[in-house]
Amino acid sequence: MKKIFNICYLSILSIFTIFVLLNTFILSEVYQVANNSSKNKTLIEPSDSEKTITETTYKDENIDIELKTYRENDTTIYVASVKGDSKLLKTALANNSYGKNVTAKTSTIAEDNNAILAINGDYYGAQEKGYVLKNGVIYRNIAVSGKEDLVIYEDGTMEIINESDMSLENLLEKGAYNILSFGPGLIINGKISVDANDEVGKAMASNPRTAIGVLKDGTIIFVVSDGRSNDSEGLSLLELAEFMKSLGCVTAYNLDGGGSSTMYFNGKVINNPTTSGRGTSERSVSDIVYIGY
Amino acid sequence: MILSILDIKKTIIKYIFFTIFILVFGQIYEHFSFGVISNYMIYAFLIPLILGLLINTIIYFTKIVPSKMGSCLYNNGIITLTVGSILRGVLDIYGTTNMYLKIYLYAGVLLIIAGIVFYIINIIKNYTFKII
Numbered sequence: 574m575k576k577i578f579n580i581c582y583l584s585i586l587s588i589f590t591i592f593v594l595l596n597t598f599i600l601s602e603v604y605q606v607a608n609n610s611s612k613n614k615t616l617i618e619p620s621d622s623e624k625t626i627t628e629t630t631y632k633d634e635n636i637d638i639e640l641k642t643y644r645e646n647d648t649t650i651y652v653a654s655v656k657g658d659s660k661l662l663k664t665a666l667a668n669n670s671y672g673k674n675v676t677a678k679t680s681t682i683a684e685d686n687n688a689i690l691a692i693n694g695d696y697y698g699a700q701e702k703g704y705v706l707k708n709g710v711i712y713r714n715i716a717v718s719g720k721e722d723l724v725i726y727e728d729g730t731m732e733i734i735n736e737s738d739m740s741l742e743n744l745l746e747k748g749a750y751n752i753l754s755f756g757p758g759l760i761i762n763g764k765i766s767v768d769a770n771d772e773v774g775k776a777m778a779s780n781p782r783t784a785i786g787v788l789k790d791g792t793i794i795f796v797v798s799d800g801r802s803n804d805s806e807g808l809s810l811l812e813l814a815e816f817m818k819s820l821g822c823v824t825a826y827n828l829d830g831g832g833s834s835t836m837y838f839n840g841k842v843i844n845n846p847t848t849s850g851r852g853t854s855e856r857s858v859s860d861i862v863y864i865g866y
Numbered sequence: 867m868i869l870s871i872l873d874i875k876k877t878i879i880k881y882i883f884f885t886i887f888i889l890v891f892g893q894i895y896e897h898f899s900f901g902v903i904s905n906y907m908i909y910a911f912l913i914p915l916i917l918g919l920l921i922n923t924i925i926y927f928t929k930i931v932p933s934k935m936g937s938c939l940y941n942n943g944i945i946t947l948t949v950g951s952i953l954r955g956v957l958d959i960y961g962t963t964n965m966y967l968k969i970y971l972y973a974g975v976l977l978i979i980a981g982i983v984f985y986i987i988n989i990i991k992n993y994t995f996k997i998i
Contacts, residue, residue, distance in 0.1 A: 574935075
C-alpha cells in the first residue's frame with residue numbers, strides 16, 4: 574500500500590514538475606495580437622530625403638544616430654546616441670503578439686518592424702506581474718509593489734516611477750506611451766540610484782547589460798555591453814550606472830541583460846550576444862525598444 | 867502498522883544522502899548561474915535536513931515511531947517542498963516566475979500536516995493505551 578502510494582505520488586510530482594517547466598520555458602500562448610494603429614502617435618512617414626548611412630551612423634531629415642564603442646572595466650560597451658524626433662522611439666512585440674513564451678530574436682523583431690536601431694526590451698513575458706504598456710496599448714495592469722519602471726511619455730521624455738505609487742490609468746492620463754518594467758533605475762534625477770549591493774536578481778557579478786537613458790538635451794542613449802567572455806568581462810549595475818552618468822544621462826534604466834543583451838543597427842547585430850560565454854548566440858526575447866518609421 | 871526503529875535508522879541514512887545531494891546540486895547550480903543568487907536554491911537542503919534528518923533522529927532517540935502511512939505522507943511532503951524550492955531557485959536564477967509554484971507549497975504542507983496528524987493518532991492509539 575505504502576509502496577503503491579509512493580510510486581503514484583512521485584509519478585504525479587514528476588509529471589507536474591515537467592508541466593511547470595514546459596509552461597515556464599516552452600509552451601507559448603498568445604493572449605492578444607498587437608494592433609497599434611489606433612493608438613499610435615502621429616506617424617512620421619519615412620523620409621524621402623537623402624539618407625546618410627555608414628557603419629556607425631544613420632542620418633535623415635528626422636533622425637540622427639551615432640554609434641560609438643567604448644572600453645571600460647575590461648568590457649566592450651556599445652553606445653548609440655539618438656537625436657531627432659522622439660516619435661520614432663517605439664517598442665515592438667515578438668511576432669506582433671502579447672502572450673506567454675512568445676519570443677523572437679531582437680534582430681528578427683527589428684527586421685519585422687523596419688527598425689533602424691534596436692535593443693532588447695524588458696522581457697515582459699518572463700514575469701506574470703508588472704505593467705505592460707506598449708505603444709499606448711495596455712496589455713497588463715498588475716502592479717508589483719516596489720517595482721521601478723521607466724515611463725516614456727508621448728513627447729519622448731522619460732521618468733522612473735514606482736508601480737506602487739502610480740496606477741497605470743494615471744500614467745496614461747499623464748501621457749505615458751511606453752512602459753519598460755525591468756529595472757532597477759540606474760540614474761534618477763541626475764543621481765546614481767544603485768549601489769554595489771543593489772543588483773537585479775541579486776546578480777552582483779559582471780554580466781552583459783542593456784540600458785536606455787536620456788541626456789539633458791533630450792538625446793536618447795541606447796547602451797549594450799558584452800560580457801561573460803575572455804574579451805569582455807561585463808558590467809555590474811553600479812559600473813553600468815557610473816558609465817551612463819559619465820555620458821551625461823539624467824535618467825537611465827536597466828533592461829533585461831545577460832544572454833538577452835543585443836543591439837541591432839543598420840541591418841545587423843552590433844554586439845556579441847552570449848548566454849554561456851562559449852560562442853555568440855542571440856537569445857529570443859519578448860520585445861524590443863527601437864528607432865524606426 | 868507502525869515502523870520499527872530499524873526503519874527509522876534506514877530513513878535517517880536516506881535523508882543524509884538526500885540532504886547532501888540537494889546541497890551539492892544547489893551549490894553546483896549556483897556556480898554556473900553567473901552571479902545570480904537564489905536563496906531557494908542555496909538553502910533547499912535545509913528542508914530535508916531539518917524536517918527529515920533532524921526530526922527522524924529525534925524519533926530514533928525517543929523511540930516513539932510513526933505509522934507507515936503517516937511516515938509515507940510526511941516524507942512525500944518533504945520531497946514536494948524540496949522539489950518546489952529547487953524549481954523556484956531555477957526560475958529565480960533564470961529571472962522568471964510561474965503561478966503553479968505555490969502548489970508545491972500547498973501540497974507539501976498539507977502532506978506534512980497529514981503525516982503529523984497520523985503520527986499523533988498513532989501515539990494516542992498505541993502509547994496512551996500502553997500507559998493505561
